[in-house]
Amino acid sequence: MNFVGTVHTLWLREIKRFTRNKGRLVGSMAMPALFLIVLGSGFGSVFRYRGDTTYAEFIGPGIVAMSLLFSSMFGGMNVLWDKQFGFLKEILVAPVSRIAIMAGQTMGTVTTSMVKALVFLIALLAGGLVRSDLHGLLLALVFMFLISASFVSVGIAFASRMTDPHAFPLIMNFLIMPVFFLSGALFPLDRVPEWLLVTTRMNPLTYGVDGMRFALGAPSQFSPWLNLAVLLVFWIGTTLVGALLFRKMSV
Amino acid sequence: MSDGIARGTISITSLTKVFGNLTALKAVNLEIGKGELFGLLGPNGAGKTTLISILATILPASRGTASVCGHDVQKEQEAVRRAIGIVFQDPSLDDELTGHENLDFHGRLYGMRAGVRASRIDEVLSLVDLSQRRNDLVKTYSGGMRRRLEIARGLMHRPEVLFLDEPTLGLDPQTRRKIWIYIKSLKDSFGMTIILTTHYMDEADRLCSRVAIIDRGEIVALDSPQNLKARLGGDVLLVDISDPNPEFVEKLKENAELRSVSIQDGELILTVTRGESFVPRVFETAHALGVAISEVSMRKPNLEDVFIQLTGREIRDEPSIEPKDRVRIYRQGRRK
Numbered sequence: 001m002n003f004v005g006t007v008h009t010l011w012l013r014e015i016k017r018f019t020r021n022k023g024r025l026v027g028s029m030a031m032p033a034l035f036l037i038v039l040g041s042g043f044g045s046v047f048r049y050r051g052d053t054t055y056a057e058f059i060g061p062g063i064v065a066m067s068l069l070f071s072s073m074f075g076g077m078n079v080l081w082d083k084q085f086g087f088l089k090e091i092l093v094a095p096v097s098r099i100a101i102m103a104g105q106t107m108g109t110v111t112t113s114m115v116k117a118l119v120f121l122i123a124l125l126a127g128g129l130v131r132s133d134l135h136g137l138l139l140a141l142v143f144m145f146l147i148s149a150s151f152v153s154v155g156i157a158f159a160s161r162m163t164d165p166h167a168f169p170l171i172m173n174f175l176i177m178p179v180f181f182l183s184g185a186l187f188p189l190d191r192v193p194e195w196l197l198v199t200t201r202m203n204p205l206t207y208g209v210d211g212m213r214f215a216l217g218a219p220s221q222f223s224p225w226l227n228l229a230v231l232l233v234f235w236i237g238t239t240l241v242g243a244l245l246f247r248k249m250s251v
Numbered sequence: 252m253s254d255g256i257a258r259g260t261i262s263i264t265s266l267t268k269v270f271g272n273l274t275a276l277k278a279v280n281l282e283i284g285k286g287e288l289f290g291l292l293g294p295n296g297a298g299k300t301t302l303i304s305i306l307a308t309i310l311p312a313s314r315g316t317a318s319v320c321g322h323d324v325q326k327e328q329e330a331v332r333r334a335i336g337i338v339f340q341d342p343s344l345d346d347e348l349t350g351h352e353n354l355d356f357h358g359r360l361y362g363m364r365a366g367v368r369a370s371r372i373d374e375v376l377s378l379v380d381l382s383q384r385r386n387d388l389v390k391t392y393s394g395g396m397r398r399r400l401e402i403a404r405g406l407m408h409r410p411e412v413l414f415l416d417e418p419t420l421g422l423d424p425q426t427r428r429k430i431w432i433y434i435k436s437l438k439d440s441f442g443m444t445i446i447l448t449t450h451y452m453d454e455a456d457r458l459c460s461r462v463a464i465i466d467r468g469e470i471v472a473l474d475s476p477q478n479l480k481a482r483l484g485g486d487v488l489l490v491d492i493s494d495p496n497p498e499f500v501e502k503l504k505e506n507a508e509l510r511s512v513s514i515q516d517g518e519l520i521l522t523v524t525r526g527e528s529f530v531p532r533v534f535e536t537a538h539a540l541g542v543a544i545s546e547v548s549m550r551k552p553n554l555e556d557v558f559i560q561l562t563g564r565e566i567r568d569e570p571s572i573e574p575k576d577r578v579r580i581y582r583q584g585r586r587k
Contacts, residue, residue, distance in 0.1 A: 012359075013345065017345075086341045086343035087343055087345050090339075093337055095329045095360075250310075
C-alpha cells in the first residue's frame with residue numbers, strides 16, 4: 001500500500017477518536033485557561049515591559065505553545081495504549097512500512113493538538129489579548145506545526161521504548177515542566193540571570209515561544225528566521241530519533 | 252528454494268527461537284499443505300504462539316528458516332504480510348471505534364479500494380453474525396462478539412493463510428461451538444489454509460485435519476487426530492483410589508496389556524489394549540494389596556491421552572493455565 005494511504009488511514013483513526021471525545025477537548029482547555037487567567041491577573045499588576053504590553057498579552061502566545069507542548073508529548077500515550085490493548089499488533093502486522101505508520105500517528109496527534117491550541121488561540125483573539133493579521137496567523141500556524149510535530153516525535157520516541165502506560169505520564173511531566181518553565185513563556189529573557197539565560201537558550205521551545213510572540217504581535221527577542229531555523233533542525237532531529245526507535249519497537 | 256521437493260504453503264526448517272536462556276522453539280521442522288486446517292496443540296508456554304509470531308513476521312527467528320506461500324518470513328516480510336491474516340491470542344481491536352470502523356481501518360491498511368471494502372465488510376460481518384451491531388462501539392461488545400469481529404477482520408483481505416491463535420480462549424461453550432462452525436465453514440467455502448493453536452484438546456480433535464503436538468518447543472507428534480488416537484489404541488480406564496499406593500501401580504505395570512499410567516488428583520489413568528478384560532485385573536490386584544477402589548470408568552482415548560503418553564504429563568498441569576480453564580478442560584475430558 002502506498003505511503004500516503006497509510007498515513008491517511010492512521011490519521012483518520014486519530015481524528016475519529018478525537019471527535020468522539022468532546023470531554024477531552026474541553027478538559028485539555030482547562031490547564032492553559034487556568035494559567036492564563038490566574039497568572040495573567042496575579043502578576044499583571046507588577047509586570048512592566050516594553051511599553052503598554054500587559055502580562056496576559058505577554059504570556060498568551062506562550063500559553064498556546066504550552067497547550068501544544070502538553071498535548072503533543074502526551075500523544076505518545078496513544079501508542080502505549082495501543083500496545084496495552086493489542087491494537088498495535090494489528091497495525092504492525094499489516095503490509096505497510098513502519099515509517100508510514102509513525103508518520104500517520106504523528107500527523108493525527110499534530111492535528112488534534114493544533115485544533116486544541118487553535119481553539120485557545122481563537123479565544124485569545126476574541127478576548128483581544130492577541131492582535132494579529134492574516135500573515136501573522138499563518139506564520140503562527142507554521143510555528144505551531146513545528147512545535148507540535150517535534151514534541152509528538154519526542155513522545156512517540158519515549159512510548160516506543162516503554163510498555164507501562166502508567167509510567168508514561170510521570171516521565172512526560174518530568175520533561176514537560178522544565179521545558180515549559182525554561183522557555184521564557186512566562187517571563188522576558190532579557191533581564192534574567194546568566195545561568196537561566198544559558199538554559200533557556202538551549203531549550204528549543206524558547207524559539208517556538210519567541211516565534212509565536214513575533215507572529216502574534218507580542219514583543220519578541222530573536223529574529224523569526226533564527227526561531228524557524230532552530231525549530232526546523234529540532235523537528236528533523238526528533239523525527240529521525242522517533243522513527244528510529246519506532247522502527248525498532250517490538251510488541 | 253529449488254530443492255526439487257514440492258514445498259507446502261508453509262515450510263519450516265530447523266526453526267529455533269531463543270529468549271535469553273529459554274529456548275522457546277527447538278529446531279522445528281514442519282510442512283503444511285494448501286487448504287489444510289492444521290492444529291498446533293500444546294500447553295501454554297509450549298511455543299505455539301512463538302511459532303505463529305515468527306510465521307506472521309512479528310518476531311524474528313534465532314536460527315532456521317520459514318516460508319509462507321513461498322516467501323521467506325525474514326526477508327520478504329511485506330509479501331508474507333499480504334498473504335496472511337491473523338487473529339491474535341490477546342484482543343487487538345480499537346474499542347473506541349465501531350465494529351464497522353475497525354474493519355474499514357483494516358481494509359484501508361491492506362490497500363483495498365472503497366467499493367471492495369464496503370462489500371467485503373458486509374460479507375464478513377454477516378458471516379460472523381455482527382451486521383446488526385456494526386455501528387456500535389466495540390467497547391459495548393461481549394467477549395464472544397469481539398472474537399468474532401477479529402475473525403471477520405482476519406478474513407477481510409481474503410488471506411491465503413489464516414492464523415488463529417487460541418481462537419476460543421476464555422469463551423463460553425456455546426460461543427466456542429459457534430466459532431468452530433465458522434472456522435469449518437471458512438475452510439469449506441474459501442479453501443484457505445488455516446493454522447490454529449489451541450490447548451483445548453477437543454477443539455483440535457473436532458476441527459483439524461492434522462495436528463502437531465508441541466511440547467517445550469518441540470513437535471512430539473504429527474498426524475491426524477484419528478491416527479494419533481489410533482496409535483494409542485485400546486481404552487482409557489480411570490480408576491479412583493483412596494490411596495495411591497506405589498506398589499499397586501507397580502503390580503499393574505506387570506501386565507503386558509497396560510501401555511501407560513499416570514496419576515491425576517488421586518485418580519489413576521491407565522491406557523490399556525482392551526478395557527473390558529483389564530477391569531477384573533485391576534480389582535484383583537487391588538484386592539490382593541488391600542487398596543480401596545471407589546470408582547472405575549472407561550472411555551475411548553482422546554488427544555489429551557495422546558499428549559500424556561507422549562510427554563508423561565497432563566496438558567492441564569502447566570502452571571500458566573488459569574484455574575477456570577483447568578476445570579473446564581477437566582470436565583470436558585470426563586464427559587466423553
